[in-house]
Amino acid sequence: MARTHWLTALLVTAAGTAATLALQGPPQQAPPATPQKPQSEISLTITGDPGSLPRYAVPDFVPLTNDPETVAAARTIGQVLWDDFAFEREFSLIPRDTYQSIPAARSLTDVPFDRWRELGVDGLVVGTVEKTGKDFRVVTRLYQAATRQTAFGPKEYVGPAANPRLFAHTIADEIHQNQVALRGVARTKLAFATDRDGERVGDTVEERSVKEIYISDYDGANQRRVTTNRRLNITPSWSPDGRAIAYTSYRRGFPDIFISLIYQGTLENPTKGQGHNFLPVWSPDGTRLAFMSTRDGNPEIYVMNRDGSGIRRLTNHPENDVTPHWSPTGPQVEFTSNRSGPPQIYMVGVDGLGLQRVTSESYCDRPTWSPAPYNEIAYASRTGPGYDIKIIDMSSREIRQVTFGEGSNESPAYASNGRHLAFMSTRSGKQQVWTISRLGKDLRQITRAGNNVMPDWSK
C-alpha cells in the first residue's frame, strides 16, 4: 500500500516573518491493523429503497481512551463526517439527535445493529479513536446495517491529534469514492482576502484597511493567515497542486503578482514589478499563469510561465480586458471586456485566436469555467442594484441563475468536482464567503469575521 506522509509543514508567512502554523495534509494511511475480513474485500455498494438515496447514520466515534481530548475528537469526527456527507448529498443523512436512544458501540464490531435497523439505517459508519502519543489512531468501518456486512474498511488512519477534523474529511472522501465513485472535496481548501485583522495601511493619511490572504478548510474551519505585509492583498488563486497561492499584492505600493508557497514559506514575484499586474490565475497543469496587466498602456490579458518567462499578450483592444480564468483543459482563457459596451464575458484561445463573446447581459464579470464533467461558466451578473451568480452551459448556451437577489453575490469559484461554488455575498450585511451547490441549493456561510472577498477553491 502506498504510504503518504503527514505533511506537517510550517506555514511561514509571505513576508517571511514569524507566523508558524502547522497544517496537516492527508493522513497517513497505515495498513489496517486488523486482518482483513473476507467480506471487506468484496465491493459492496449500499443502496436505499428504490428511487431514494441510501440512508446513512454517522454516530460519534468511540473513544478507546478516556482522556478529554480523545473523547472530544471522537465526537468531532462523527459530526464533521456527517457534515461532509450532507454536503455532497449522495446519502440521506439521518439527523444525529435521533441517535440518542441507541447505545454506543463498544468496539468496531460490538454494534447494536438491530437498533440501527429500527431507525431505518442503510449505511452505518462506526469508528474508534485512540490516543497514541501525539497522534490519534482512528479506525473506521462502513456497515450495511441490515446484513451487518462491511462495505468499506476496516481502515486505519494515524495522524497528529491537533486536527481531528482531517480524519473525518479523509474518511468522507474515501467513502464517497468507494461507494459512489465521487471525487469528494472534503480535504480541499478555500483562499480569500480579508480585512478581519483590522490593520491599517501604514503610509497614507486616509484610514485604509489592509486585506490579507487567508485560507481555510472547505467548510470554513481552520482559518489561517497567509500574508502579513499590511497592504492590499487580493484575488488569490490556488495552484493545481494546492501548495501555492498566486495573488495581487500592493506590498511594494503598486499592484503586482506574487506567489506564496504556503508549505515552504517562500515568496515568488514572477512579474518582477514590470508594469502593473493583477488577477493571476493558474493554467490547469500549473505551469503557467494568465493575468491582467497595464504594462502596454491599458488593461489586457497576458499569459506567462510560472517563473515569469515567456510573457505573451492574448488580447489587443483599447477597451478594458480583465479578470482572466483558464478553461479546465487548457486551450482557452475566458475573461471580461467592455469592448462592446458594458462588461461581458469573452473567451479566447491561449494562442490569442478565436475570440468569442459569451454573454450579452447588463454587466458580467469574474468568469469561472467549471471542471469536468460539467461544461459551464459561472459568473457574476448584475440583476438589480447588486449581482447574482449565474451559470451558462457552454454546450447549449442556456443560462440559469444560482443566487437570487439577497445582497450582492460575486466572485464565483468552483469546487474541484464542479458540484459547488464559493462566492462572496453581502446577504448577511458585510461581505462574506459562502458556498452553494451549482443547482443553487445548500447555502453555507464560510466566514464571519470582518469582510471576506474573492474566494478561490483549491483543486
Add this chain to the structure above:
Amino acid sequence: MRIRWGVCGLVIVLAVVVLGACAKKKPPVARPVPPPPPMEEPVTPAKPPAPPEPTVEKPVAGAPMKEDSMASRSLDDLNRDSPLRPLFFGYDSAEVSAEGQKVLESNGELLKKYPSWVITIEGHCDERGTAEYNLALGERRAVAARTYLVSLGIAAERVKVVSYGKEFPFDPGKTEEAYARNRRGHFVITAK
C-alpha cells in the same frame, strides 16, 4: 454611447468644446492650454476631499491655504489637507470631463510651481461595479488623469499611477453622492 477610452474621451471632449466638431479616435495630443490661472490666489478646493476618519486631524473646511506654508509642511500634512484637488468621474467612465480638465489644470499649475513634487494618482471606483473589473477601471482613471497632466507639460516621471478599484472608498455611503465622491482620481504627494 459612453466613451470609456480615457484618451479618446479626452480628445472628443476637447474637440466638442474647442472645435465644436465630432472627433474620431486619435493618438493623445497636447491640448492647446489656455493661459494658466494666476497663482497669486491660493487654490481652494471646490470639492474638498472626503472627511478624514475621526483619528485624523480635521482640516479647516474651505480655509485658504497659505502657499508659503507648503514648503515647510510635512508630506502627511500636505496630503491631509491636499492642495491637489481630486478629479471626479462619471459612472463606469474614465473620461476626463470639462470640469475635470479644470481640476487637472489647476493641479498642473501647482506641480509647475513646485517642480520637486512627485505625485501618485490613485484611481478609485464606486461600489456598484464588481471588485475585479474595477481594478481595470481604476487604472484607466488614473492613467487618463496622468495623460492629461503630461499633455500640460508635467514630466511623466513625476506622476505615478495606481488603481485601488473599489477597495478604499472615501465615503462608505450608498447614495449617489457617496458613489460620486468615490469615483475619483485622488492625488497623493509622495516626494517634495
